Amino acid sequence: MVDWNEETDVIVIGSGGGLAGAYTAAREGLSVKVIEATDKFGGTTAYSGAGLYYPNNAVLKRAGDDDTPEDAREYFRAVVGDTAPLELQDAYLDNGPKLIDYLEADENGHFEFMAYPWPDYFHDAPKSRAGGRHIMPALLDPARLGSLRDVLRPQPGPDRLGMPLPEGEMFGGQSLIGRFLMALTDLGVDLQLNTSFEEFVVENGEVVGVIVDHAGTHEAIRARRGVIVAAGGFERNDEMRTRYGVPGVGRDTMGPEGNLGKPIQAGIGIGADVAMMGEAWWSPGLTHPAGNSAFSLCFTSGIFVNQDGVRFTNESAPYDRAGRDIIAQMDAGKVTLPFWMIYDNRTDGIPPIDSCTQPMVEPEQYYEAGLWKKADTVVELAQLIGVPADALVATVERFNKFAAGGVDEDFGRGNEPYDGYFNADGNPLVPLEQGPFYAAQFGISDLGTKGGLVTDTTARVLDTSGTVIPGLYASGNSMAPASGNAYPGGGNPVGASMLFSHLAAKDVVANR
Known part of the structure; x- marks a missing residue:
């Protein structure tokens, strides 16, 4: 029996691209709590250019793109091959454009995107495009954020080196995370910093909550509908890197200091399957x-x-x-x-x-x-x-x-x-x-490790026998990637993090 400190419908672990899942759940009427291990929101996504690799989305079409779903699938298949399940590849390709439609329909207009030509990364693969399949968030006036900018992880210059914040409009991950923070605040989402995940609470085989360390105090938070793991990879954990044969060291990664892989390890501890653990x-x-x-x-x-x-x-x-x-x-x-x-x-x-x-x-x-x-x-x-x-x-x-x-x-x-x-x-x-x-x-x-918890096409985590672990979802670098051991084009990492957390939230809304 657990003495719960608080309850919510959905818990999202991590505050990078997984904020798309928090936004979706909240927009669909659920109560949501986001827990972030560090003192700033945004994760690796905040450092990034926040490119989004979603072939055939509306932003590209408005810019005159003449790509087709068939061509994009042929390219993606040629590059990824069988290093990721075909159904997971299809879920990524089929649902990415729908996520952009969903975000652009935000009632407060928080989400704007722009086409940003960026070549596909395998030119010799069939149906590669020299102009790419890549979009980015539109530039954002920092004045719109107000005090939220104080809790948004800045780019590496200010964050790692103490440089002043850049002047002018915010670009890439700064714009994307800023937009999500504004939207989540409007929806009343509970955003909590300095709260590190410690373990899952499991009852009768179902994940029903988490134990966290909040500013040095252990707390139990119940999730009535589901837990979405979107906490990045384990790139900052040198012991895990060694164990799974990931070249390099945590010092040289772009992942923030909180990316230690705790939810992945805890998932393994409750029977979850993992894949691609040597990849980054x-x-x-x-x-x-x-x-x-x-x-x-x-x-x-x-x-x-x-x-x-x-x-x-x-x-x-x-x-x-x-x-x-x-x-x-x-x-x-x-x-x-x-x-x-x-x-x-x-x-x-x-x-x-x-x-x-x-x-x-x-x-x-x-x-x-x-x-x-x-x-x-x-x-x-x-x-x-x-x-x-x-x-x-x-x-x-x-x-x-x-x-x-x-x-x-x-x-x-x-x-x-x-x-x-x-x-x-x-x-x-x-x-x-x-x-x-x-x-x-x-x-x-x-940019982070890319091996993690094995999921189905709705981001539900699977155990080692292929059975769904009820109540547990994963996205981004916390999940085994839909792109396998390849990097098809700019925006694939952030795109996967946003999309599969969104699909997780949709499944929670529909089936939990």
Whole structure:
């Protein structure tokens, strides 16, 4: 018997994309409580660009998109294959556009979206689209948030480095989470910070509530209708990463400090099945003076070299594909960490990266930490980073030859729309010829783990025999992904988190 401290219809664990589930349940008339382990709402979603990968949605159609459900399914199937159940893939593709319709019908007009062309990540797959299938939340005036901005997790610059909040309209995850916080406040949802999940309460095989630690006090909260786990992955839990063979360390993830995987572990403890536990959303990561290597993308020039001074990958490939290639070569013993980006002076000594999710600090700090090197010649640069000079010279000369000819014969850089998306002329084959020359240290980063609780198409958690665990749902990085071990296009992680929490709430409303 449990002495309940409080009761509600639905408990949502986590406050990122899973807020879509809280919004749906509340809009349909249920009482909802959101518990967040940290002191800010938003999770990894608040850090993100908040792209949403929902092919054939109304926002894209209004922008003139001529995609079809059949084409989108063919592409998604070709990329994901059998690494995720086909019915889960279909649930994602079929219901994403409906979620956008649902949000755009908000009676207070809180949700606005815009088409944001962003190439699909596998150009060679059938029915790939160079313009992508990607939308984003519209920009948001921070004045609309009022005091809610004080509890919204800011971007990594302010959050991790103490930088001031940016001025002007809010973009990406800041806009998305801000919009959800406004909508949830209007609906009277109980939003509670500093409340970490500890365990599920199970009666007769059904999840009926949770035990939490709220500011140091254990409390029991009853969920009359259901519990939705949307707490991210276990990327900050190094013990779990080691146990399930996830490369890298928690220090280098973009997941906030609260993403420890407690609900996933508790789910396993009550018999839930898990899948894809060795998987994450990968990227190369620029190493910062604080010691962490953080998600970096949009490279406009430069090359990566390994410990032998040899180039080893397409630097401009979509970040998850690049990260997976680097990890595969690490496993094969061909690359060790750190590896280096080699670049010339056309960017005035700053690494040619258009998007550092964790902003760069003063260059002097990188040099003092030994993370950036500068030399008048490639030979001298090789000596500074400890690689064979003849190999590095040959590598640069070979790449420059490819740049002059317009074809990367080694790794196909520039062969896909994404590769040149961040270069004004669409050409990422930029020669390294303007001395002095530079090297910046890189490691492996991730946007979070993507393995988790196995669910059906309505986000109900299944046990190891395939039977539904009544009262328990999961979405986003807390669930085994509908995209399997692939990353089909920008907006897939946030899209899955929002959609499956929404489907969970719909099932709660209809069947619980």
